[in-house]
Amino acid sequence: MSTVTIAATDVELGPDGFFVDPGQWTEAMVPDLARREGIDDLNDLQRKVILFMRDEYLAKGTGPTVRLLGKTSGVSVKELYQLFPKGPAKIAAKIAGIPKPRGCI
Amino acid sequence: MTTTIVILGGGTGGTLTANRLRKVLPVHDVRITVVDRDDRHVYQPGLLFVPFGLTHPEDIVRPRGRQLRRGIEFRESAVERVDIAAHEVHLDDGSVLGYDVLVVASGAVLVPEETPGLTGAGWMEKVFTFYTPEGAGALEGALATFDGGRVVVNVVDLPIKCPVAPLEFCFLADWYFIERGIRDRVELSYVTPLDAAFTRPVASQRLAGMLAAKNINLITEFNTGEVDAEGGRLVSYDARELPFDLAVVVPVHGGAPYVGRSPGLGDALGFVPTDEHTLQAKVSPDIFVIGDAANVPASKAGSVTHFEGETLVENVRRHLAGEPLIEGFDGHANCFIETGFGKALLIDFNYDTEPLPGHYPTRVGLPLLAESRLNHLGKLMFQSFYWHSLLPGRDIPGIGSEMPTAGKQLTSAALPTGEQP
Numbered sequence: 001m002s003t004v005t006i007a008a009t010d011v012e013l014g015p016d017g018f019f020v021d022p023g024q025w026t027e028a029m030v031p032d033l034a035r036r037e038g039i040d041d042l043n044d045l046q047r048k049v050i051l052f053m054r055d056e057y058l059a060k061g062t063g064p065t066v067r068l069l070g071k072t073s074g075v076s077v078k079e080l081y082q083l084f085p086k087g088p089a090k091i092a093a094k095i096a097g098i099p100k101p102r103g104c105i
Numbered sequence: 106m107t108t109t110i111v112i113l114g115g116g117t118g119g120t121l122t123a124n125r126l127r128k129v130l131p132v133h134d135v136r137i138t139v140v141d142r143d144d145r146h147v148y149q150p151g152l153l154f155v156p157f158g159l160t161h162p163e164d165i166v167r168p169r170g171r172q173l174r175r176g177i178e179f180r181e182s183a184v185e186r187v188d189i190a191a192h193e194v195h196l197d198d199g200s201v202l203g204y205d206v207l208v209v210a211s212g213a214v215l216v217p218e219e220t221p222g223l224t225g226a227g228w229m230e231k232v233f234t235f236y237t238p239e240g241a242g243a244l245e246g247a248l249a250t251f252d253g254g255r256v257v258v259n260v261v262d263l264p265i266k267c268p269v270a271p272l273e274f275c276f277l278a279d280w281y282f283i284e285r286g287i288r289d290r291v292e293l294s295y296v297t298p299l300d301a302a303f304t305r306p307v308a309s310q311r312l313a314g315m316l317a318a319k320n321i322n323l324i325t326e327f328n329t330g331e332v333d334a335e336g337g338r339l340v341s342y343d344a345r346e347l348p349f350d351l352a353v354v355v356p357v358h359g360g361a362p363y364v365g366r367s368p369g370l371g372d373a374l375g376f377v378p379t380d381e382h383t384l385q386a387k388v389s390p391d392i393f394v395i396g397d398a399a400n401v402p403a404s405k406a407g408s409v410t411h412f413e414g415e416t417l418v419e420n421v422r423r424h425l426a427g428e429p430l431i432e433g434f435d436g437h438a439n440c441f442i443e444t445g446f447g448k449a450l451l452i453d454f455n456y457d458t459e460p461l462p463g464h465y466p467t468r469v470g471l472p473l474l475a476e477s478r479l480n481h482l483g484k485l486m487f488q489s490f491y492w493h494s495l496l497p498g499r500d501i502p503g504i505g506s507e508m509p510t511a512g513k514q515l516t517s518a519a520l521p522t523g524e525q526p
Contacts, residue, residue, distance in 0.1 A: 062402070066328060066342075067262050067357065071373040078330065081342040087326065 006032045011097075018093065018100050022057065025097025033095040037086070046083050046092075049073055053089075054096040063093045063101040108135045108425060111194055111204040113184055114361070115141035115169035117149075117496070118396030118410045119210035124174045125418040125498035130425075132176045138202060140194070142183035144168050147238060148491055150407065150484075153270055153443065155241035156248055156353075157281050162238035165488075172496045184211070184363040187370055189389050206391050206421055209370075209377050211361035213266055213397040213405055219357050220261050220332060227334020232352045235274060236266065247351060248281065253290030254350030259339055260297050261329045262357045264376075266397055266405045268304065269452070271295065271355050272312055273443040279319045280445030294322040296339065296347060301325060305459035308452055311474050315444065329354075358405070360398055376400035381456065382432035384417045390424065393417055402456065403436040411495055412437040412506040418498075437508040439465070441484035449480035455508040464512035466504060473513065 001020060003010050007029040012020040017036075019025055030050060034042045042050075052073045057063045066089045070077035080088035089101045110126060112119045123139050130137075151165030170179040183197040187207065194202040215236055217223045223232065233244040256278060260271050275295045282288040295302070295316060301309035302316060302323055316323050330342040332354060339347040359365075360375025369388050371377050378387040379399040386392035395417050396410035403409045416433030423430055436456030441449045451471050452460035464470040471480055494501060 065262070068373055077342060081328075081330075085343050087328075087343075 006036075014099075016100060019097040022098050025054075027051075029097065030095060033097070037091050037094060039084075039091075039095075043083075045075065045079075049075055049080065049083060049088065050092050050096045053092045054098060057093075057096065057098040063089065063096070063098045065089050065101050108205045109203060110135060110137045110206045110208065110421070111202050112137065112139045112208040112210055113187075113194065113363075114210035114212055114396075114398070115139045115146060115173070115179065116210065116212050116396070117407050117491075118212070118398070118413070119208070120146070120169070120172045120496045121411065121414045121498050122208055122210060122395055122417060122421075123177045124172075124496065125414055126421060127174045127176050128498060129418065129422055135425075136178070137176070138178040138180055139169075139173060140180045140182060140184060140196065140202070141169050142181070142197075144170055144179075144181055146172055148488055149266065150491075151488060152235055152238065152241045153273055153277070155238070156233075156235050156244040156274075157277055158245055158249070162242050166238065167492065172492070174497070184361070185366065186363055187367040189367065189369055189392070192391065204391070206393065206424065207389075208417070208421070209364075209386065209392060209394045209398045210396055211364070211398050213264075213358040213376075214361055215356045216359045217354075217356035219359075220329060220354075222332040222334065223261075223354060223356060225332075225334060230334070231337070231350070232332055232334045232354060234354055234356055236270075236355060244353065248278075251291075251351060253287055255292045255294070255348055256351045256353065257294045257296050257339060257347055257349040258353045259327070259329055260299075260355045262298055263304075264405055265355050265358050267440070268404055268406075269440050269442045271297075271353075272302065272316075274353060275316065275321050276319065276442075276444045279321060292322070293320070294324055294347065296324045296327045296329075298328045299325060305454065307462070308454075308460040308474060311450075312442075315476075319445075358397075364398070372400055374400075381436065382416075382434050383420055383430040384413055384434055385420065385424075385430060393421055393424075401434075401436070404438045404440070406438055406440060407491070407495075408439040409437070412439075414498070415506040433506070435507055437506060441480055441487070443481065443484060444476050447481050448476045448478055449484050450474055450476055451480045451483070453508060453513075458508060458510070458513075458515070461513045461515065463514045466509040467511040470512055 011024045014020050053063050084091040112123050145166050146169040148165040151160050154160040185195040185197050229243045235241040258275050282291045302312040303309040328342045331340040360371050364371035364375040377394045379394040381401040386394050395413050397405040420430045439453045443449045453465045454460040462474045
């Protein structure tokens with residue numbers, strides 16, 4: 001666990017870079033968090049996916065997997081990989097300040 | 106007045122639920138009907154052995170109706186949809202079944218069509234799955250004539266039934282090719298969308314070590330976007346390519362098709378949102394869910410279904426009696442992992458505790474996370490246990506539904522926050 005400063009606020013990140021306490025996240029942190037994942041200028045569609053992840057997490061208690069995201073976000077899996085080449089569910093979850101999607105057991 | 110319980114699915118969950126309910130609820134007061142689209146009950150753990158000629162499809166299939174106790178009606182028909190508000194199940198044959206309590210036990214289905222190219226040219230010729238009797242049988246033929254090349258074993262996405270089965274397939278393939286004397290001509294790769302060999306850290310490490318020791322490549326974070334059988338390659342969404350001469354693919358899974366046709370019943374994948382401890386559906390107090398059909402964060406495995414049975418049956422009984430439900434299910438899973446050469450590992454875990462070394466069920470018992478001949482024998486004996494004890498709903502002395510901790514090497518890191526070993 002490490003403490004990092006995002007948008008002038010200290011937050012706790014787990015060993016794999018996901019938020020330990022999703023309650024510490026604010027939307028103002030999104031540009032900073034995106035930069036940490038190598039995305040300098042977030043476009044509207046990327047932002048839409050990130051906020052969708054956040055909403056799904058708040059509604060269901062776990063973030064969606066890529067496949068579920070492709071079925072429910074209105075963005076196809078192929079496009080999701082164009083938006084987040086390093087893994088849509090993982091990267092978008094980190095920027096959305098939610099735990100690692102646990103769909104996989 | 107007669108109470109009617111309708112159970113959708115006559116597989117592991119539906120059968121053991123029906124048989125256990127029949128034992129605890131009086132025949133003259135409660136009608137129990139099991140519905141399934143066919144009368145073929147497949148012992149699914151046996152599918153793994155078919156491609157290697159160790160068992161045959163006809164030896165792992167029995168009639169569904171014959172596994173049900175007296176006093177349970179069996180209806181052979183596909184389900185069209187469930188009308189939750191009207192408490193009705195509409196069957197494909199046009200009839201309508203009213204219910205007081207509905208038990209969804211219709212499992213998970215394979216959806217190979219969802220992966221571009223998977224069911225195209227080469228499907229069942231060069232690209233196979235062993236997750237169906239037909240696929241496993243066809244793969245047996247292909248393996249028997251395979252004389253060398255690249256074999257990939259690919260999990261497209263989770264959740265899948267029995268998440269350890271593709272790993273077991275790799276271990277058995279290694280053994281099979283050694284037995285045939287051609288192992289040095291086969292490059293074997295395990296290709297997974299996960300970032301490790303398995304979902305939980307301790308078991309992942311152990312299993313990755315075993316793959317390496319058997320010279321099986323482990324390729325992680327590979328999200329298959331296309332299967333190109335003619336070109337002999339898997340293509341990931343991030344444009345990585347893996348060449349193959351023979352591909353063994355575990356397709357993505359979804360819930361039974363009727364779930365998607367029943368407004369409000371399922372999620373986007375067709376699994377039914379379910380309370381992970383009471384097994385009551387979130388959409389209606391009169392619907393309960395067991396096994397692979399539920400969206401609970403447990404493995405889709407027969408052992409999970411078996412351990413759920415006790416809680417589910419007790420909660421159906423309590424619901425009918427107007428009593429509060431028990432939060433009885435802890436996510437307990439218990440899986441033998443066949444590793445070849447007459448040996449197997451055993452893993453035992455639940456929602457909160459990952460698979461750990463030690464012994465099961467107590468300090469004296471089967472070794473956990475360690476290869477042994479005893480575990481292999483356990484796996485073989487399980488088939489008989491399945492038909493004669495598990496499905497009829499008989500309790501086994503010493504084996505409870507809750508995950509035992511007595512024999513496990515618990516560390517504070519492996520326990521839920523706040524608990525000490």
